[in-house]
Amino acid sequence: MFELVYYSISNTEITTEIVNDILKKSRATNAKKNITGCLLFYNKVYLQLLEGEKEAVQELYEKIKRDTRHYEVTLLVEHDVPERMFPGWSMAFHESINKESDINQFINNIDFFSKNNDLQTEATDMFLRMAKHIVVK
Ligand SMILES: Cc1cc2nc3c(=O)[nH]c(=O)nc-3n(C[C@H](O)[C@H](O)[C@H](O)COP(=O)(O)O)c2cc1C
Numbered sequence: 001m002f003e004l005v006y007y008s009i010s011n012t013e014i015t016t017e018i019v020n021d022i023l024k025k026s027r028a029t030n031a032k033k034n035i036t037g038c039l040l041f042y043n044k045v046y047l048q049l050l051e052g053e054k055e056a057v058q059e060l061y062e063k064i065k066r067d068t069r070h071y072e073v074t075l076l077v078e079h080d081v082p083e084r085m086f087p088g089w090s091m092a093f094h095e096s097i098n099k100e101s102d103i104n105q106f107i108n109n110i111d112f113f114s115k116n117n118d119l120q121t122e123a124t125d126m127f128l129r130m131a132k133h134i135v136v137k
Contacts, residue, residue: 002054003085003123004061004078007130008070010044018069019093026091035060036084038092040131046070049127051084076130077123085124 012018019041030036035052048064050057058078065073086092 001051001081001084002057002078003049003051003081004057005047005049005076005123005127005130006061006064006073007045007047007076008073010041010046010070011068012044014041014044014046022069023091023093028090030060030090033060036086036089036091038086038089038127040093047127047130049085049123051081051086054080077126079122081123 010018022039026039030052033052033056035050035056037048037050040047050060061075
């Protein structure tokens with residue numbers, strides 16, 4: 001099993017329409033390729049974790065990098081892992097959060113998640129720390 005985390009910057013404000021479009025495509029394609037993961041966004045930043053067979057994940061990442069809806073697609077970590085972090089999620093997703101109370105709740109969730117997951121790996125740890133970083137402004 002292989003895991004990859006990247007972040008990128010959206011070219012436009014991230015609207016519900018854009019996210020729904022990405023998720024619809026992701027869920028259909030990823031399921032077929034046995035890829036799972038999680039997509040977060042906040043303001044104009046996307047943060048995504050992809051996991052699956054190495055070749056399939058890298059192929060998808062190359063495709064995502066060419067997507068003109070975002071730029072500065074930056075690889076944070078990629079490595080082999082013993083197990084998936086998001087089995088059963090062709091693409092889990094956390095909706096944009098704007099209210100301060102929502103942000104606090106989200107940070108608490110991340111804290112809880114990072115302290116209680118036995119499958120903590122470098123990539124997921126990076127993912128959770130970045131997730132926290134992008135919402136703490
Ligand atoms: C932030 C972001 C995340 C994406 N994640 C995925 C993904 O997990 N799976 C996927 O198939 N496409 C994803 N896409 C869409 C791809 O970049 C691309 O548009 C799509 O795979 C094109 O498929 P096609 O060549 O079959 O039309 C993502 C796009 C963006 C901007």
